[in-house]
Amino acid sequence: MLTAESHSVPTSSRVAIVTGANSGVGYGIVQRLLEHALDPRNEPLTIVMACRNRSRAEAARAKLLAQYASKDMKEKAMMAESALQILIVDLSSTKSVFGACEEFKRRFSRLDYLILNAGILPCDHMNIKEGLKNLFTRPAYVAKTGGDFFSQRQGTVTAEGLGEVFAANVFGHYIMIKELEESMRGSPCPRILWFSSTTASPEFFTAADFQCVRGDHPYESSKRLCELLAIDMHDELKQRNIYSFVVSPGNCFTGLLDQGWIIAACWVGVLYLMRFLFISGCNITPRNGATSAFYLACEVENPTALDPTKLYHADISPLGRRYVRELTLAAEDSKAVRSVRREMDELWRKFRAVAVRDGILAR
Ligand SMILES: NC(=O)c1ccc[n+]([C@@H]2O[C@H](COP(=O)([O-])OP(=O)(O)OC[C@H]3O[C@@H](n4cnc5c(N)ncnc54)[C@H](OP(=O)(O)O)[C@@H]3O)[C@@H](O)[C@H]2O)c1
Incomplete structure (x- = not known):
């Protein structure tokens, strides 16, 4: 039986990894990349759906393939079968990330786009009174941050002792960059896309607690750290002809908040209302939220013309015209970021040594 792993990938094909590809914005990105890949005017593109759960990944892939199931689409269906590949990775486990990177290198000879979309926002309880107050007194704050409706889970660590949100949103992705950089050298113009959010304000991030185990906004802290890493790594990576940028999907209705x-339904209603009031970023669908990542991966031909200190924010007009808005990222304290990166590099080396010891990595 042919599986998502058994199709051979032509070495001339560009390769994109999308983490968290089985749902939400990641699924929207894959949808748009697949349409691009199936257009004969474009270069061949293989899309690697990097997901933590095999059955959810297979179900998402099957749903994408079902769009090409009719008889007159046979050729496209065959192309889509080989274009969509699956890679299993749990970003919260360093072992899983190292193992997935090794598997990627065995199966693919190059990497063109590393789209670091997967993310979590674990919430403890709702604060409806505060949220409603925000809605009437500060609607723009609600559009930007989602308001104070939800209280985040705090102080949780993974089985490996890393901050829960830091591990899934930042560190797993950081390891992927480190381990897959070599594969990007085979690409003419490789790009790394970090995912942030308009909620990622510096007020929620502190270098002293960069895993945000003590803070009360681990999600915003992790997103701010993604921005800082993208900016800080940009010049180094550029010397190796790799470009890193920060994107935001705006406000989309996805499983991120997972509140029933x-x-x-209320949230979608509010988002439509805000869109008609010209409040920015009310994209609502994951497909709309994919606009900025798709733009940076497939529409920008020359990434040297882009500004790494901008947030490339997916936006939409009240009548549904999609576009990318450039927002300026808050300035960084480069000394503090360097010290965080040194600590993250130490963690990477430490967990890498464990992966070598356990036979997950050869060296
Ligand atoms: N939705 C918004 O309005 C919004 C706004 C600003 C920024 N963002 C950002 O956009 C990105 C996508 O969010 P979304 O709204 O699409 O969320 P979502 O619907 O919850 O999707 C998140 C995806 O990440 C995957 N994931 C979570 N933890 C993982 C792990 N440890 N290892 C591997 N995969 C993991 C999930 O897999 P499972 O299905 O297995 O759980 C899921 O496929 C995130 O980075 C988020 O911070 C979203």
Whole structure:
């Protein structure tokens, strides 16, 4: 039986990894990349759906393939079969990330786009009173941050002792960059896309607690750290002809908050209302939220013309015209970021040594 792993990938094909590709914005990105890949005017493109759960990954892939199931689309269906590949990775486990990177290198000879989309926002409880107050007194704050409706889970660490949100949103992705950099050298113009959010304000991040184990906004802290890493790594990577940028999908209705259908329905209603009031970033669908990542991966031909200190934010007009808005990222304290990177490099080396000892990595 042919599986998502058994199709051979032509070495001339560009290769994109999308983490968290089975749902939400990641799924929207894969949808748009697949349409691009199936257009004969474009270069061949293989899309690697990097997901933590095999059955959810297979179900998402099957749903994408089902769009090409009719008889007159046979050729496209065959192309889509080989274009969509699956790689299993749990970003919260360094062992899983090292193992997935090794597997990627065995299966693919190059990497063109590393789209670091996967993310979590674990919430403890709702604060409806505070959220509603925000909605009437500070609607722009609600559009930008989602308001104070949800209280985040705090102080949780993974089985390996890393901050829960830091591990999934930042560190797993950081390891992927380190381990897959070599594969990007085979690409003419490789790009790394970090995912941030308009909520990622410097007020929620402190270098002293960069895993945000003590802070009360681990999600915003992790997103701010993604921005800082993208800016700080940009010049070094550029010397190796690799470009890193920060994107945001705006406000989309996805599983990120996972608070049940009643809250979800209210949230979608609020987002439509805000869109008609010309409040920025009310994209609502994951497909709309994919606009900025798709733009940076497939529409920008010359990444040297882009500004690494900008947030490339997916936006939409009240009538549904999609576009990318450039927002300026808050300035960084480069000394503090360097010290965080030194600590992250130490963690990477430490967990790498464990992966070598356990036979996950050869060296
Ligand atoms: N939705 C918004 O309005 C919004 C706004 C600003 C920024 N963002 C950012 O956009 C990105 C996508 O969010 P979304 O809204 O699409 O969220 P989502 O619907 O919850 O999707 C998140 C994806 O990440 C995967 N994931 C979570 N933890 C993982 C792990 N440890 N290892 C591997 N995969 C993991 C999930 O896999 P499972 O299905 O297995 O859980 C899922 O496929 C995130 O970085 C988020 O911070 C979203």
